[in-house]
Each structure stands twice: as structure tokens, then as C-alpha cells.
Amino acid sequence: MAIIQVRELSKSFKVSVSKTGRLAALRNLFSFEHTLKVAVDRVSFDIEKGDMMGYVGPNGAGKSTTIKMLTGILVPSAGEVVVDGLVPHRDRVRLARRIGVVFGQKSQLWWDVPVIESLRLLKEIYKIPTSTYQANLELFHDLLDLHEFQDTPVRQLSLGQRMRSDLVAALLHNPDILFLDEPTIGVDIVAKDRFRSFIRQLNRERQVTVLLTTHDLSDIEKVCERMMIIDNGRIIFNGSIAGIKERFTPYRVLVVDFADGVSEVKIARAELMEREGQRARFQFNRQHVSASELITELAQQHRVRDISVEEPEIEEVVRKIYERSATDESLTI
Numbered sequence: 343m344a345i346i347q348v349r350e351l352s353k354s355f356k357v358s359v360s361k362t363g364r365l366a367a368l369r370n371l372f373s374f375e376h377t378l379k380v381a382v383d384r385v386s387f388d389i390e391k392g393d394m395m396g397y398v399g400p401n402g403a404g405k406s407t408t409i410k411m412l413t414g415i416l417v418p419s420a421g422e423v424v425v426d427g428l429v430p431h432r433d434r435v436r437l438a439r440r441i442g443v444v445f446g447q448k449s450q451l452w453w454d455v456p457v458i459e460s461l462r463l464l465k466e467i468y469k470i471p472t473s474t475y476q477a478n479l480e481l482f483h484d485l486l487d488l489h490e491f492q493d494t495p496v497r498q499l500s501l502g503q504r505m506r507s508d509l510v511a512a513l514l515h516n517p518d519i520l521f522l523d524e525p526t527i528g529v530d531i532v533a534k535d536r537f538r539s540f541i542r543q544l545n546r547e548r549q550v551t552v553l554l555t556t557h558d559l560s561d562i563e564k565v566c567e568r569m570m571i572i573d574n575g576r577i578i579f580n581g582s583i584a585g586i587k588e589r590f591t592p593y594r595v596l597v598v599d600f601a602d603g604v605s606e607v608k609i610a611r612a613e614l615m616e617r618e619g620q621r622a623r624f625q626f627n628r629q630h631v632s633a634s635e636l637i638t639e640l641a642q643q644h645r646v647r648d649i650s651v652e653e654p655e656i657e658e659v660v661r662k663i664y665e666r667s668a669t670d671e672s673l674t675i
Contacts (some may be wrong), residue, residue: 345551346390346412351421352575353382353407365633381407383575384421386449391518393548394541394560396583398660405555409523412553413443426518435641442512443612446559448525448573449504450511451496457507458492461514468515475514482510513550518542526561538564550626571663578667583656587630590662591654596624596636601645612636616621620647650660 356376382404398406410416411423412438414430422432423649428437444449451460463659465475482488486506489498499507505525512520526534541566544550562569562583563607569586571579579586596612600620607614612626626636634650640646 343543345393345409345426346385346387346389346553347422347424348385348412349422350406351382351385351411351423352380352419353404353411353416354419354492355381360532380575382411385572385575385577386421386569387580389551389553392545392549393568394552394566395554395570396566396569397553398557398559398562398569401471404575405572405573409443409464409521409553409555413437413441415645420445430547431521439515440517441519442515442517443521444505444508444512444523444525446505446522446527449496450506451507452506453497454495455509456493456495457488457499459512460507460510460647461492462512462513470515474516478510478514478516484515485543486510486536488620492640497637501529505533505537509537513544517550519551519553522552522556524556525554526556526558534558534561537561541565555627559620559656571660571668573664579663585654586663587654587659590666591627591659592627593625593654594633595650597631597650598624598640598646599648601647604644607640607644607664609636609639 355378357379358376361448381402385404385408397405397408402506407416411418412425412430414434417431420532421542425437426440428440430437432489451457453465461479464470479488480547486509488506488510491507494503496507497506509525520541526537529537538561541552541554545552552565554561556562568580570577570581581589595615598621600607600622603620604622607617607622608624609624611631613622615623615625617623626633637649638647
């Protein structure tokens with residue numbers, strides 16, 4: 343059974359409508375009109391234990407609203423959601439002991455006290471055994487260099503340090519599920535790499551299930567195995583990242599550096615895109631021919647110094663999905 347089960351999940355909000363024109367401010371004080379804003383519209387999906395799932399979409403698409411319903415912060419307007427056997431908004435306290443949550447724009451640590459003091463408070467709140475607490479601190483010291491800033495008040499931390507501290511706080515009680523909502527927003531590339539490595543290792547060694555929402559699609563590509571794409575409150579695609587690439591961007595690029603001067607190069611089932619000096623770039627469809635076949639053909643005809651294969655950028659894949667979802671109903675899950 344999936345550790346997260348979502349069926350026809352919806353969330354709507356009432357949004358006030360302000361009047362305009364003469365005496366509008368006065369009229370707004372005594373007359374209330376609302377319109378209904380649908381943030382999440384009949385979303386359904388399953389996430390298996392140990393999955394690394396990316397959840398992407400533009401601002402206002404419904405990502406954070408979904409996360410808040412999965413964690414029990416918001417009550418759904420309709421539909422069903424079960425997380426680790428519990429209904430989140432009914433069992434918030436019990437669920438909190440099984441999940442970890444990181445909101446990139448809001449820290450769960452106490453702002454004016456050192457990081458280590460916040461962690462000690464969380465130890466008591468979650469009733470974490472001392473042996474577990476100490477073992478996790480040692481792990482986080484090794485993997486996240488926690489000792490470098492554990493005695494620093496949270497308000498004095500850099501964004502990268504605060505992100506690491508929030509990760510520690512979310513994982514201190516050994517949760518089975520980790521929800522990450524824009525955890526690397528505004529963080530430099532070094533801190534991002536550290537975050538990605540840590541999440542991959544955590545999943546590999548502890549089988550922690552991860553649901554990651556982010557605008558940085560490189561986070562998704564380097565951390566997750568599967569991806570859901572949401573737009574206007576509805577999921578328009580759900581599948582493996584490799585499968586998404588194969589379906590929507592079947593073309594790859596073969597980059598060849600020739601050892602000798604070559605006047606003309608032709609390869610069956612590949613198109614020459616550009617030529618500059620001894621380097622040539624060929625585009626080919628992975629569904630019709632493999633890179634190894636093309637490399638073998640090239641090596642038989644020419645002396646080659648170096649060959650590499652470029653995959654399509656994940657941003658290009660997502661853009662193509664958005665373009666097709668507007669007209670292709672078969673994309674909707």
C-alpha cells in the first residue's frame with residue numbers, strides 16, 4: 343500500500359471582491375462579496391515508501407496548498423488524503439511524529455537562540471530518546487557540518503546554514519516522510535549541492551520518502567526519480583523523469599571532437615546541427631537509434647579524440663509538457 347494516497351483532493355478559498363468607483367472604500371466596509379478561488383482541483387496520486395518525488399509548477403499552481411493538506415495544516419474542501427495510515431487534518435499530532443517538514447521561506451527554529459538550543463527543545467517536544475538524539479546529531483555533524491554554526495543564533499545564519507539547520511530539525515525524530523517546500527530558495531550553489539547529496543544519502547540509507555516542491559528544476563533532476571507537474575490546480579503529468587524525457591524530448595545531442603581535420607561528416611540517422619573547427623554536434627532520436635550505435639559508426643570512419651552525449655535540460659521538458667497540456671487532454675492524470 344502506498345505511504346501517501348490522494349484521491350480527488352480539492353481546496354478552494356473565498357477571496358474578497360473589492361468594489362470600485364465613487365465611495366468604494368466606504369461601501370467595502372459594509373458590503374461583503376466573495377469569489378471562489380480553486381487552488382487544488384481534484385488531484386489524485388500515490389507515493390510509495392522510499393519514493394523521491396518532485397512536485398513542480400508555476401506560482402499559484404497549487405503546490406504549497408497540496409503540501410499543507412498533506413501535513414494537516416489545511417483541511418481539504420473535498421476528496422481524501424491518507425498519509426502513513428492517518429488522515430492529516432484529523433490526526434495532526436500523531437502525524438507530526440512521523441513526518442518532517444521544511445518550508446524554505448519560514449524557519450521552524452527559534453529566531454534568537456542558538457541552533458543547538460532549538461534542537462534540544464525539539465528533543466523534548468518529540469520525546470526523542472537521548473541515544474537517538476545523539477546518534478542523529480553525530481550524523482548531521484558529519485554530513486552537514488552542523489558543528490560549524492550550532493552555537494550561532496538562527497537570525498545570524500546564512501541562508502545555506504539556516505536551510506541545513508531546518509533540515510536537521512525536520513529529521514531529528516527519524517520521520518518516515520519528508521516534505522520539502524522550496525527548501526533551496528535563495529541558496530548558493532555550494533549549499534544546494536550539499537543539500538542534494540544529503541537528501542540522496544538519507545533516502546538511500548533510511549528509505550525516507552521525499553516530496554520536494556521547488557522552482558529550481560535542477561533540484562528535481564538531481565534528487566528525484568519521479569516528478570508530478572501541476573498547473574491551475576490540476577496534475578498534468580505524473581511519471582519517471584527518464585520517462586518524461588523520453589516521451590517529450592526524445593532527441594539527444596552527440597558532441598564529437600575529431601582528432602584530424604575532417605571536411606565532411608555524415609552519420610545515418612543523425613542530423614548535423616553545427617560544426618566549429620574540429621567539433622561537430624549531431625542530433626538524434628533515442629527511439630530510433632542508440633548513442634552507442636552512432637559512436638561505433640563514427641569510430642569506424644574517423645579518428646575521434648572525444649565524444650559526449652548531452653541530455654535535454656529538464657526545463658525544456660517541462661516547457662514542452664505545458665505547451666501540450668493546453669490542447670492534449672491525454673496528458674491529464
